[in-house]
Amino acid sequence: MIEAHLPILQVIIPLIAAPVCVFLRHPLITWALATVISWVCLAISIMLLQQVQASGEIIYEIGGWAAPWGIEYRVDTLSAWVMVIVTSVGAVVTPYAKLSAEKEIDRDRLYIFYAMLLLCETGLLGITITGDAFNLFVFLEISSLSTYVLVSMGKDRRGLTAAYRYLIMGTLGATFYIIGVGLMYMMTGTLNIADLAKLIPDVAETRTVQAALAFLTVGLAIKLALFPLHLWLPNAYAFAPSVVTVFLAATATKVAVYALIRIVFTIFGGVDILESVEIRHVLAALAIAAMFAGSAVAIYQTNIKRMLAYSSLAQIGYMILGLSMNSVTGVTAGLVHLFNHAMMKGGLFMVMGCVVYRIGSAKLDDMAGLGKQMPVTMGAFVAGGLSLIGVPLSVGFISKWTLLQAAFEKGWWPVAALIVVSSLLAVIYIWRVVEVAYFREPAAGQVAVKEAPFLMLIPMLLLIGASFYFGIDGTSTLTVAGDAAKALIGGLK
Amino acid sequence: MSLSDIRFMRRKVVLRVVSKILIPFILLFGLYVQWHGDFGPGGGFQAGVIFASAFILYALIFGVEQTRRAVPAWVTRSGLAVGVLLYAGVGVATLLLGENFLNYNALASDPIQGQHLGILLVELGVGITVCCAMITIFIAFAGRGRS
Numbered sequence: 001m002i003e004a005h006l007p008i009l010q011v012i013i014p015l016i017a018a019p020v021c022v023f024l025r026h027p028l029i030t031w032a033l034a035t036v037i038s039w040v041c042l043a044i045s046i047m048l049l050q051q052v053q054a055s056g057e058i059i060y061e062i063g064g065w066a067a068p069w070g071i072e073y074r075v076d077t078l079s080a081w082v083m084v085i086v087t088s089v090g091a092v093v094t095p096y097a098k099l100s101a102e103k104e105i106d107r108d109r110l111y112i113f114y115a116m117l118l119l120c121e122t123g124l125l126g127i128t129i130t131g132d133a134f135n136l137f138v139f140l141e142i143s144s145l146s147t148y149v150l151v152s153m154g155k156d157r158r159g160l161t162a163a164y165r166y167l168i169m170g171t172l173g174a175t176f177y178i179i180g181v182g183l184m185y186m187m188t189g190t191l192n193i194a195d196l197a198k199l200i201p202d203v204a205e206t207r208t209v210q211a212a213l214a215f216l217t218v219g220l221a222i223k224l225a226l227f228p229l230h231l232w233l234p235n236a237y238a239f240a241p242s243v244v245t246v247f248l249a250a251t252a253t254k255v256a257v258y259a260l261i262r263i264v265f266t267i268f269g270g271v272d273i274l275e276s277v278e279i280r281h282v283l284a285a286l287a288i289a290a291m292f293a294g295s296a297v298a299i300y301q302t303n304i305k306r307m308l309a310y311s312s313l314a315q316i317g318y319m320i321l322g323l324s325m326n327s328v329t330g331v332t333a334g335l336v337h338l339f340n341h342a343m344m345k346g347g348l349f350m351v352m353g354c355v356v357y358r359i360g361s362a363k364l365d366d367m368a369g370l371g372k373q374m375p376v377t378m379g380a381f382v383a384g385g386l387s388l389i390g391v392p393l394s395v396g397f398i399s400k401w402t403l404l405q406a407a408f409e410k411g412w413w414p415v416a417a418l419i420v421v422s423s424l425l426a427v428i429y430i431w432r433v434v435e436v437a438y439f440r441e442p443a444a445g446q447v448a449v450k451e452a453p454f455l456m457l458i459p460m461l462l463l464i465g466a467s468f469y470f471g472i473d474g475t476s477t478l479t480v481a482g483d484a485a486k487a488l489i490g491g492l493k
Numbered sequence: 494m495s496l497s498d499i500r501f502m503r504r505k506v507v508l509r510v511v512s513k514i515l516i517p518f519i520l521l522f523g524l525y526v527q528w529h530g531d532f533g534p535g536g537g538f539q540a541g542v543i544f545a546s547a548f549i550l551y552a553l554i555f556g557v558e559q560t561r562r563a564v565p566a567w568v569t570r571s572g573l574a575v576g577v578l579l580y581a582g583v584g585v586a587t588l589l590l591g592e593n594f595l596n597y598n599a600l601a602s603d604p605i606q607g608q609h610l611g612i613l614l615v616e617l618g619v620g621i622t623v624c625c626a627m628i629t630i631f632i633a634f635a636g637r638g639r640s
Contacts, residue, residue, distance in 0.1 A: 008584075008594040016581045019574030064596035 003051070007060040007073040010044045010083065011126050013037060014118040021115035027107060034114040035094040041121065042087040049080040049480070059131070067131065068192035074131030078484035081335065082128045082258045085342050089250040089463075090121050092346070096459035097243040100353045104241040105153050113153055117247065120146040124255045133181045133267070134191045136259060140177065140223070144170045147252060154241040162235035169222055169232040176219025177259075183212035184267070196267045204271040216263045217279060224256035226283075226320060227290030230313050237309035238362070242353030245305060249312055250346035254338045257319055264323070265331075265488040284324035288418055290317030295425035299432070305352050305362040307429055308345065311388060314422065315341045321415070322403050330406035331485035333399060336477050340387075340395035340467065347463035348384040351377055354452035354460060364433065369442035371434075374451050378437050380464045385430035387467045390423045394471040398478065505554075512554045519547040527620050531609065537616035541623025549631045557636045569625040569632075576622025583614045 002009075017037040021030040051058060052075055060073040075083075097117070105113050123143025130136050148170070152163035185191055187208050188199040203209050218229070225233040233253075237245045264279065294314030301307035319341070322334030354377045355370065356362050371378045387394035400423060407416040442448070451457070470477050523544030530536035552560040583595065590599035597611025598604040 005588055005594070008588070012581055012584060012594065016578065016585070019577045022570060022574040060593065062594055064593045064598065 003047070005060070006044055006048055006051070007058060007075055007129055008062070010041065010048065010129060011073075011122055013040055013044070014122040014125070018115040018118040018122065021111050021118065025111045027102070027110040030111045030114040031094070031098050031101075034097070034118055037118060038087065038090040038094040038121065041125070042084075042091040045080065045083040045087040045125075048075050049077075049084055051075075052077055052080045053480075053483075068190045068195040071135050072131045072192065073129045074194065075129060076484070077480060077487055078258070078261065078335070079128045081480050081484055082255060082338065083125055085254055085339050086121065086124045086128065086251045089247060089342055089346050090117075092459040092462050093117075093243060093247045093250075096246070096350060096353065096456055099453055099456055100243040100357055101241060103357050104155060104243070106155070109153060113150070113241075116146040116149045116153075117244075119143075120150060120247070120252075124251055127255050128258055131193050132191055133184070133193055133196060134178075136193075136262075137174065137178050137181060140174055140259070143252065143255070144174060144223075147248060150244040150248070151236050151240040153244070154239065156239050158235070159239040159241075162232075162239045166232040166236040169229075173219045173222030173229075176215045176222070178219075180212040180214075180216035180219060180263075183208050183215065187212075193262060193266055197269060200267055201270040204268070213263070213268060213279065217260070217283075220256055220260040220263065221286075224253045224260060224320075225313060225316060226286055227293050227313060227317065228286070230290070230294075230316075233313065234306050234309040237312070237349075238303055238306035242305070242349065242356050242362075245309075246346050246349040246353060249309070249349050250342040253312065253316055254342055257316070257323075257334075257338060260320075261323060261331075261334075261488065269488070280324045280326055283320050284415075287317040287319075287321035287324060288415065290314060291321070291418065291422040292425070295422055295429065298429045299425065301429075302364050303362050304355075304364055304367070304433060305349070307364075307433075308348055308352065311426065311429065312341075312345055314426070315345065315388075317422075318399065318403060318419070321419075322406060325406050325410055325412075326489075327406055327409060328482070328485050328489050329402060329409055331488055332478065332482045333402035333406050335481035335484055336402060336474070337399040339477055339481070340399045340470065343395055343463050343467040343470065344384050344387040347380060347460060347467055348388065350456070350460035350463060351381045351384060354456050357452055357456060358449040364436055365443075366446070367433065367437050368440040368446065369437070370449075371438035373442075373449050376457055377452050377460070380460055381437070382430075382434060383464050384467065385426075385434070387464075387471065389426045389430060392471075393468060395467045395474070395477075396471070398471055398474040402478070508554055512550050516547045516551060519550065520544060523547065523624075527616065528613075530616050531612050537619025538623050540616075541620040541625075542627055544620065545624040545627030545631075548628050552631060552635060557632055561632065561636075564628060569629045572621050572625030573629065576618040576620070576625065579618030579621065580615050583611055583618070587611070 014037055017033055021033060024030050024033065058075040061067065062071045101110060101113055120143050123139045123146060126139030126142065127136050130139060148163045148167045151166060152160050184196060187203045187206060188196055190196055190199060200209060222229045237249060291314045294310050294317060298307045298310035301310060319334045319337050322330045322337065352362055355367060358374060359366055387396040390396035390400040400419060403419055404416050407419065523540050526535035526543055527537065527540035530540065548560060548564060587596050587599045588594055592599035597608045600607035600610045
């Protein structure tokens with residue numbers, strides 16, 4: 001019986017746990033609850049993925065109202081895959097959060113932190129699972145509003161401005177999205193994604209629907225921080241509490257990418273958008289610009305959290321580039337990079353969380369000599385950095401290799417060259433950190449620090465380990481991403 | 494009105510008397526919109542805002558401290574959580590009764606009565622949360638720089 005209700009449980013379990021945290025209030029108890037819930041969510045998402053792979057799409061009607069009138073939850077390989085990404089990051093972030101959050105967030109607000117973390121996970125999972133374009137907006141707002149709170153929670157006052165800026169941009173993005181949904185509703189009279197996919201092709205040539213597509217794309221591009229709409233991201237990631245950065249970097253932008261995929265491939269999948277609006281070319285151009293701009297700016301950062309944030313912009317570029325190729329291999333590359341990037345960037349931000357926990361700063365100059373003082377942490381940084389560069393045996397290599405294959409298939413040789421060159425930029429910014437941490441002597445007044453505590457090391461090593469485990473044997477991730485890609489491209493005529 | 498001259502407002506007898514007369518009616522109207530939401534225009538969201546506006550009026554005239562005495566922080570904080578839990582709780586109840594999430598038919602032997610009961614409880618949850626959220630937001634802004 002419970003199997004039938006898994007889709008709704010995936011969303012309401014964290015949703016119910018969040019207000020319960022507000023009642024419990026004790027930091028330790030709320031942390032324990034959040035940890036248990038995040039693991040329950042992981043279990044549910046894995047079960048859902050298995051169910052989908054065994055027996056195809058799962059449809060769940062909320063309130064027993066059939067679509068397109070009621071809201072339905074719809075789980076296919078793609079959404080199950082993204083949910084596994086979100087919940088697995090959630091499951092390693094919550095144990096990690098305990099010490100990191102105690103250090104960086106006021107003790108009497110810790111319970112709100114866990115409540116917001118759970119709400120954010122609710123929103124992200126809701127976006128992924130829902131089959132209704134308006135419901136997606138509601139969950140987008142749930143995740144965004146909780147994210148603004150999370151970003152502003154740290155002791156660093158700059159977090160407040162960063163959160164405010166993110167609020168303005170995020171609200172703009174959400175507004176654009178809802179305008180787009182409104183325009184589609186005007187022409188089709190439906191909000192159900194599957195129903196929209198059926199009805200949109202007939203009215204695709206109208207100005208209204210084309211405007212809708214533009215609004216949806218720009219709105220979601222803000223949410224996923226596609227260059228040049230990324231300005232909110234670096235500060236939000238740099239000044240948020242470390243654990244929040246880990247969670248957001250590994251999940252929030254991924255889910256926005258997912259929403260964009262739903263729009264471009266599912267709703268507008270039946271329309272040959274390449275001919276009517278050159279949206280995929282625009283996306284490809286912006287993605288390549290992001291790959292270079294993100295990496296180039298990352299090289300000049302002195303705050304390493306900010307550096308990694310800029311590197312995220314470049315990585316988002318790779319995902320969008322893969323999607324814009326509009327081929328099975330290209331989309332597979334984009335989708336597999338969703339997971340791979342979540343693992344390595346989550347791991348790298350966890351490293352920075354450990355560094356901040358010990359030295360109280362994320363500045364490059366303060367990290368001198370850390371290679372000896374925190375060998376495990378900095379070793380993890382090197383490993384994660386190698387993965388980011390795309391060295392063989394790491395997940396970064398799998399992503400980039402698939403992406404290169406897709407570019408070759410298309411005959412886009414210059415693009416393939418650009419992918420390789422932009423990867424080399426990653427070498428530079430990772431090396432800067434390695435050089436300071438391993439080869440520079442600590443400054444005279446610098447206090448020697450110990451290795452980070454186990455409770456933080458283990459989640460960090462799990463993510464970094466995963467970014468090599470799935471790099472050595474990428475078949476499982478590539479198979480799922482490939483299945484999802486085939487289903488998406490199959491939706492095209 | 495800027496919030497800094499609340500002290501000045503305290504001496505305004507007309508405003509104090511009129512608002513004291515109005516507040517019970519605002520509350521009553523809020524309740525009306527709440528309970529008649531499933532028959533006519535209205536519902537939890539609107540009712541919550543109307544209900545909260547009574548407290549906001551009170552805060553404008555009598556000041557934030559006085560309002561916090563009437564609705565302490567723990568009341569609004571719990572209210573925020575209770576509303577969500579009530580909403581989700583109705584959904585979980587329908588799950589436990591063997592129907593889909595929020596399928597109110599399961600709540601009573603007669604499906605129509607079940608629908609009535611379900612929407613009533615869900616809207617009540619919405620009303621409580623919205624009301625507490627409005628009060629919290631107002632006091633958070635009005636009380637800035639005080640504590």
